[in-house]
Amino acid sequence: MTDVLAQLQSAVGGSLSIEPVMLESARSDKSGQRSVSPPLAVVTARSVEQVQAVMRIAHEHRIPVVPRGAGTGLTGGAMARGGELVLSTAGMTRVLEIDEADQVAVVEPGILNADLNRTLEPLGLRWAPDPASREISTVGGNIATNAGGLLCAKYGVTREAVLGLEVVLADGTLLRLGHRTVKGVTGLDLTALMIGSEGTLGVIVGATLKLTPLPTGAVATIAAYFSTIEQAAAASAAITAARLRPAAMELVDPQALAGILQYLGLPQRQAGSAHLLVQTDGDAAEEEGRDALAIISRLGGTASVTTDPEEGERLLAVRRAMHPAMEAQGQVLIEDIAVPRSQLVAMFAAIRRISERYGVAIPTVAHAGDGNLHPNLIYTGDEVPEVIWAAAGELFEAALALGGTLTGEHGIGTLKRRWLADELGDEQVALQRRIKAAFDPRGILNPGKVF
Numbered sequence: 479m480t481d482v483l484a485q486l487q488s489a490v491g492g493s494l495s496i497e498p499v500m501l502e503s504a505r506s507d508k509s510g511q512r513s514v515s516p517p518l519a520v521v522t523a524r525s526v527e528q529v530q531a532v533m534r535i536a537h538e539h540r541i542p543v544v545p546r547g548a549g550t551g552l553t554g555g556a557m558a559r560g561g562e563l564v565l566s567t568a569g570m571t572r573v574l575e576i577d578e579a580d581q582v583a584v585v586e587p588g589i590l591n592a593d594l595n596r597t598l599e600p601l602g603l604r605w606a607p608d609p610a611s612r613e614i615s616t617v618g619g620n621i622a623t624n625a626g627g628l629l630c631a632k633y634g635v636t637r638e639a640v641l642g643l644e645v646v647l648a649d650g651t652l653l654r655l656g657h658r659t660v661k662g663v664t665g666l667d668l669t670a671l672m673i674g675s676e677g678t679l680g681v682i683v684g685a686t687l688k689l690t691p692l693p694t695g696a697v698a699t700i701a702a703y704f705s706t707i708e709q710a711a712a713a714s715a716a717i718t719a720a721r722l723r724p725a726a727m728e729l730v731d732p733q734a735l736a737g738i739l740q741y742l743g744l745p746q747r748q749a750g751s752a753h754l755l756v757q758t759d760g761d762a763a764e765e766e767g768r769d770a771l772a773i774i775s776r777l778g779g780t781a782s783v784t785t786d787p788e789e790g791e792r793l794l795a796v797r798r799a800m801h802p803a804m805e806a807q808g809q810v811l812i813e814d815i816a817v818p819r820s821q822l823v824a825m826f827a828a829i830r831r832i833s834e835r836y837g838v839a840i841p842t843v844a845h846a847g848d849g850n851l852h853p854n855l856i857y858t859g860d861e862v863p864e865v866i867w868a869a870a871g872e873l874f875e876a877a878l879a880l881g882g883t884l885t886g887e888h889g890i891g892t893l894k895r896r897w898l899a900d901e902l903g904d905e906q907v908a909l910q911r912r913i914k915a916a917f918d919p920r921g922i923l924n925p926g927k928v929f
């Protein structure tokens with residue numbers, strides 16, 4: 479190993495660290511999990527050439543490499559253990575080009591999502607993916623996880639906002655994938671394959687991003703309350719079925735709402751109240767807001783509506799406080815299932831049943847516009863107890879039975895590996911393993927993740 483470290487030192491100099499504090503922080507991400515032992519070293523790459531050099535050395539010596547952005551992932555995807563090398567792209571933060579005419583930006587992977595968007599805002603442009611972690615997560619990490627967020631139903635997930643990628647393969651080869659045109663169908667779509675590949679196929683070292691104009695005009699925000707979560711979910715499904723296209727539509731179940739209000743120091747609502755937040759934007763914002771309000775009232779909700787931007791942000795802050803509010807309740811396994819939007823009511827009913835059967839608190843929020851639910855399984859102690867895994871397993875089963883999926887936006891990482899074949903089936907898992915082997919024949923890229 480000292481030989482490997484010496485080679486790395488000579489290739490990347492000060493970008494290599496074996497400082498205990500660096501090694502410790504690479505043992506975990508925001509999933510609340512921690513690997514059994516610290517990794518060998520952390521390289522915080524400053525250039526594409528450094529990434530290539532690291533991969534060549536790792537390939538030669540068959541050293542496992544864990545690509546890492548900001549470490550905000552929720553599935554253990556960037557966690558590294560003994561004998562592994564962490565390759566962080568968080569130090570590659572440059573915006574290389576913004577082409578306003580073509581609405582394209584070329585960036586390095588380490589730039590934070592919100593920093594990129596602050597650069598774009600004065601130009602009236604944005605990169606649409608907006609994970610709640612946008613202030614702390616990198617564009618490279620967003621691409622590697624195909625991150626979603628609050629605005630996906632209308633503005634799409636990360637996959638819709640990436641035109642091309644620069645990727646370093648396991649053996650150090652640099653590939654340029656995709657295109658910078660709006661259309662482009664030459665050969666297999668390897669850009670799409672890389673998006674959401676969770677560091678298992680290559681290291682993303684550059685991205686050509688599709689930008690969109692910032693919406694102009696009024697933004698209408700509706701804060702509605704219902705006496706049950708099923709009623710609130712039915713209203714969100716009715717808004718979707720009515721072909722309205724809110725920019726954001728978020729559900730907060732009674733347990734989650736009570737926890738968030740307590741965390742924010744706000745007055746509690748009547749016991750059992752569920753919250754539906756709807757935000758419309760663009761030219762039709764006010765008309766769509768009125769139509770959504772009519773549906774909410776017809777289905778038993780009480781609602782207030784505002785077009786004042788500050789008041790709208792204040793209302794949205796309740797939903798945005800979900801992560802810290804849940805963490806304040808204990809250890810949290812944050813789940814991430816998605817179901818067809820018409821099945822939201824059935825999924826909330828299943829969560830209630832599972833919570834009661836296992837005696838586990840499962841406060842849940844949902845990006846209702848795209849049917850993506852985040853049940854938060856609360857527990858105590860350092861390890862996730864078996865009862866929590868059993869309850870999570872039933873949640874996945876219920877989501878799959880409703881035509882849904884194991885993960886809407888967080889990915890598989892280490893936490894959901896055991897359920898992968900339940901959704902994909904053995905033949906597809908075997909095919910995906912063969913694809914992984916074509917990219918990474920020595921199996922050194924993020925081993926033990928996803929597959």
Ligand SMILES: Cc1cc2nc3c(=O)[nH]c(=O)nc-3n(C[C@H](O)[C@H](O)[C@H](O)COP(=O)(O)OP(=O)(O)OC[C@H]3O[C@@H](n4cnc5c(N)ncnc54)[C@H](O)[C@@H]3O)c2cc1C
Nearest residue numbers: 547548549550551555610611616618619620622626677682
């Ligand atoms: C408070 C909070 C809110 C969140 N909200 C959302 C949300 O709304 N929507 C959502 O989708 N997620 C959300 N997340 C999860 C997380 O922020 C996203 O998954 C994010 O995209 C991860 O980015 P990162 O830079 O932190 O990546 P990391 O956590 O460092 O890595 C995530 C995965 O990507 C791989 N990876 C990272 N960089 C590269 C690279 N350059 N090349 C190849 N592979 C790479 C890693 O190996 C790992 O598998 C939230 C997390 C927190 C803590």
